[in-house]
Amino acid sequence: MRKVLITILLIAVSNVLFAQNQFSGTVKNQDTGEPVFSASVYFPKLEKGTTTDESGHFTIKNLPSGNYKLVISSIGFTSYSKEVTIPTTNIELVLKPSAVEMEEVIVSTPFHQLQSENVMRVERESVSELNKKGAVTLADGISQIPGVENLSTGIGIGKPVIRGLSSNRVLTYTQGVRMENQQFGGEHGLGISSKGIGSVEVIKGPASLLYGSDAIGGVLYLNPEQYAAVGQTNAEFNGDYFSNTLGYQASAMAKTSGENLKFIARGSLAEHSDYKTGNGTRVTNTRFNEKDLKTGIAYQNEKFRSDLRYNFNRSELGIPEEITAQTTSKTLVLPYQQIDNHILSLDNTIYFANSSLNAKFGYQFNNRKEFEDHHDHEEEHGEEHDDHAEEEDHDHEEEHSEEGEELHPALDMELETFNYNIKYNLPKLGKFETIAGIQGMWQDNKNTGEEILIPDAKTVDFGVFATTHLHLKVWNFQAGLRYDTRNVDSETHGEEGETGYMQAVDRSFNSINGAFGAKYQISKNLNARLNLASGFRAPNLAELTSNGAHHGANRYEVGNPELDNEQNFQVDLSLEWRNEHFEAFANAFHNTINDYIYLAPTGERINDDPVYDYVQDDAKLYGGEVGIHIHPHPWDWMHIESSFETVTGKRDDDTYLPLIPANSITNTFRVEFNKGKIIENKYAFIRLKNVFDKENTSTFETRTGGYSLLGAGFGGRIKLNDSEVQVSVNGNNLFDKDYIAHLSRLKTDGIANIGRNIMLSLQWFL
Template sequence: MKALLLFLLLLPTLLRGQTGTLTGAIHDAKHSAVPFASVAIVGTGLGATADAAGRFRLPNVPAGTLRLHLSAVGYTAAERDTTLAEGQTLNLQLLLTGEPAVLNEVVVTGVSRATEIRRSPVPIATLARREINLNANTNVIDAAVRGIPGLSAVTTGPNVSKPFIRGLGYNRVLTLYNGLRQEGQQWGDEHGVEIDGYDIERVEVVKGPASLLYGSDAVAGVVNLLPGLPSGPEGQLGGEALTEYQSNNGLIGNSLGLNYQKNGFQTSFRTSHRLARDYRNRVDGLVYNTGFREFNLTGMAGVVKPWGSSHWYLTLYDNQQEIPDGSRDSLSRAFTRQVAESELDDIKNRPRVGRGELKSYAIAPLHQSIRHYRIFTKTQMQLGSGQLNLLLGAQQNRRREFNHPTAPAQPGLALDLTTYTYDVRYHLPAWQGLEMSVGSNGMAQVNRHQDATDFPIPDYNLLDAGTFLLIKKPLGKLELSGGLRYDTRLVTWDDFYVAPNPRTGFEGAAGPRTADAELQFPAFQRRYQGVSASLGASYVATEQLTLRANLARGYRAPNIPEIGSNGLDPGAHIVYLGNRSFQPEFSWQQDVGMLWHQPTLDASVEVFHNYVENFIYQARLLDAVGQPVVIVPGNTTYQFQQAAARLYGIEASLNVRPAALPWLALSSSMALVNGQNEDAKLVENQGNAARYLPLIPPLRARAEARATLPARAGRLTGTYFRASLDGSARQNRFYALDNTETATPGYALLGLGAGTTFRTRAGREAVQLFLQVDNVLDVAYQSHLNRLKYFEYYEGSPNGRSGIYNPGRNVSAKVVVPF
């Protein structure tokens, strides 16, 4: 590692390149200037912001073939290829058109090199910062779910959302922050994504096996959360200030971002804070213990030179997240709170929560405390006619769950996860149109319990590494791509004992010779390995129509809870039991898609089929007479199972921009996935109750109409009005064995929004205003993937409603001040 870092730091001084300058102007279809548009060179950190007349200048640009990325508020992002000679000053006239149209966008996630969405055989979707700002979100995953068909989330309250892609989640979906894999105990139901949503400029989602580039844990796809790079005028401090308020849970959010660049040096800094109390709905009123307090710091420093670029990132995420348990008074349905431990805790006689506590912003004694530290570097450099990309990172996740009412300072769960990550890729020079990339990536992990009383998983060590080869070959209108990868993972842990701790009065980690010590996790060592492969093609049948297909084999090693669990996860209120004999999962997925693009219409249809060998899922543990096993009172017991599974479905979208009404944009999308258990013996014995997989989202559709006023001279620009309808069908295909899941009624949610941008007299953006009302009609509903739906202590209730409902009407206002 030290040698690699030394090589990284010294190599730039040994390399030299030739440069030129790009200048020009950006106009729209009516030949009017597009003020303050952004111009960036794809695959580098170079960028600039145009002035009020649409003019820009980019000095010190490496000579050669370049791809420019253009973007501006109210316009569709566009790409333009150009060639810059050594010492040349090239003047360009660039064009932007009204939004939305995304099929020509360039992506970097899940592909070896920057690729147009329509030319990628694997379905890839994107969401830009502008679309994120339009909505009222409690976290960045919720923002992505609203805008990307096929992406859903399992939620535990408003600030814990775990991404699912086409019915698969947890360690099957790899979350990245700017290319660095996010490692933060993501196996847990109540463990969210430790990333500042205000910092994200763009979201890219790979829908399908991405194991080829990223290895295990990307078998269902990838969610890459990308921050922006400085793009303002050289030598000037720029940035933005943001503030927002949401009425449903009183959320108050503030963020300040700063950036600066000059002579190839770039730096940025952001600090964000969000505070929320308990959320509200029409059935439950204020839902006890769903508030949170979140603080983020992000810093970046880097250089962009003719030899390439290198950027260093340092982030801190600090979140105090309350833990709901759903206990109530049986008659009034008022929420109650725990005041005693274990056997002394009488759920039916807990005291009611006062209204003052429900409306307070103070964090309750029973809560999670999560701190996540991250440092990493991304370097890109030219080596001859090829290109080397290198990522090195280290991160630590410190998770504490305080679940003892009689000892609120004593954490029940206390885990420190430290992860070291590397990713190195070399893009060989193109040869007769053939593009080849080779690389390797992996990680080393150490997970350790600290001063805890609950131990759901063992202390473990993990080593993971993989190598890959990717090939892409254009053949006229046909483009072929594919690759091969080999992965290996070594998992080990030593004997782990627990015993009563006289100091705390609870159980604690102990040595083997401690009095009354019990061996909770016997020593374990095993190596997992697998081969991933992919072969796909895209065909530009006409200027409007693109066809694509892909066949992929994915690989995933079992995660630690699946093989090693033996204890209570206090935040989830579940005792998990693992299986040390589990085999890796292997999936065979086929994707077929059709994309249509023209100035007034975009349409897409994607069909997929995924067969998973050795699929791992959770099931309630029953005794010999079929009754649920209770190991810890007040908590359910689940044991991991393994069987074959099949998932298949369809996704479609349609965007219309009527030529006769250029100010109007209509968009709609739908996604359907069906997941079935292929264990014939289990289905034969249990019938339909065991036929379907758990946590499969229902049919979901979304439609939106947006009117954007034409640009005119004056102080207002980009003024829009929008109405949306987000609907979910009834979910009758659910995992009903042992009453693990129940049917979920369908619902439709109406949303209304409006916004505008105020300009200064000089034409520069001064203030952006976003107003949004979600669930306008205050519909009482439960999402099928809402875990709080199952937080119920009684078989029946006076009002006929069980579990906790999703948030009701929410009015939000967001103000962004760029400078």
């Protein structure tokens, strides 16, 4: 018995001693030897870090023993990483001054490295920087990243287009889990607020190795807002006003962190009137509102980390049909959508000696409702209405919607999704880092409304993968292989032979995909990346089963239950030159897609709607982005940036693909001053975006004329005792240009995009 007690005591003592592992040291300026205040010292694999104090000192407690990569970064210095062994104490780290923007750790790729060390090029932008450019919504903001555009219906509804691919070909990840909210619909937006999102990462190209089906076009990875630093409690209040829509958004956040336990909560709301075009016309029923709640609680010790996050978002979005009444009212009228999205995620990591096991689980419930004019619903079911009765019904429904009386949705879809992603980071074998894992999804789609776009169905995904990274002095290699299977089992809807009949589908799809990448440091300042990757996408429910009018698109769509997988292969080449005062990059890609699925007009009409069939053909997309960034010495406060992006998409018969963005070039001149007696972090910019004529269109698109949009803004941060206030004013389309973007879904109705918009923002940090 005594031996047992001694053994238990030794285990307890060893745990206590193990928990005392800490890493401490100082960070200094390489040129002057002075301490660097507020530098970030971070272990990406452990997801744990801190910042330096005024003497440049830091301490991180409760660390597991082993070898881990450490990343050190600070504004005005070049970020760098190094391997350290825990336990280690009193280490001295140095940072080299630089006018180049601070590098951050890339989270969307498996090995969590700085972008300069990454084999795959990933675009990263903080949401605060996107907001400085006057973005109205998150979808609007990410379109300012080179190679990314926005497929929009007004300003409230937008979805990302990465190098010409969108909808189910681009995955969106938030809180570490794939977002599922009926992406198949062209008028179905992101459904997530920018408030509470810390940064955006964009993988441009096939990412099936990491994420499975539906990632053949790329991944939009949304990193949630970080918890407070250990021992700190922070709060934030902010508000934005938009002159064009007479709209506002407001948000409040509080977060606190102890040594082990952390908590964060943020509530946001937004409301906008119909937007106004450059010619002064308000586009009827483009008004929208949004309510959003994000909260999280995390626990971490030397062996284990767990992060539980929850996001609820309710968006109510008007569906524009034609320009009629001119009003600045924010009250919803028919037709409109109401989307409720619940996302619950749990991210667990167990740390072993030089290895770790990560398990992410996600549960989502998406409820999409559409409220329509009563007479439209009656006509769809073949019931007779005279003109006078239709007008009365329409007025009556609008009155009910304005008075807030209960309406019954014509369309009511419920999508329930469970995701899991389990990865094991194996111990390093020499210079090899390896990760193996499994991913899966279970999904159930139900309809409770009278209208049906897609039938009730169940979808089950399963994938297994492995990827490895080899780090050498001037070479970095990364390779991986993955197998996926997807089963789609839908129910019959309607009666065979009748309009709207959807036959049951029970199909299984599978694919083996791989990726290989290499990064070569040609010289101190020049590096090259080459990535080869394949990907696949199983056809979605709309493509397999559709048989009915799609009012949002003004057409009758007919699915094809015999559709095959889309399978693609992309070659991506990237060159980057960087020194202290000049940066340049050039990206080129070629993407071949076998069995590309698209809608083609048949020439027939059903109930005055043109009929479109889902068909397949081989396709190819190619293009790229080039850019420069100049910040000349000794005027390090001055920045001159220019970027050009182009993409071309063709079918096998050499005709052009639809919804391919026009070529564009963006030039920006900005100044930044980090220090000041009263106002710090001052900035000002002026930006000119030139969009070229879009002549190469598909057979059922029309050309789009080019246009130029001028934007400008300024801002700064004011210290008030123990708090700070960030003030910014940003304007877009300052010349009030009347224009139509090629990727606007209102283009077919000749409705222009948003005119001049001035955004005033205030943020109060406590």
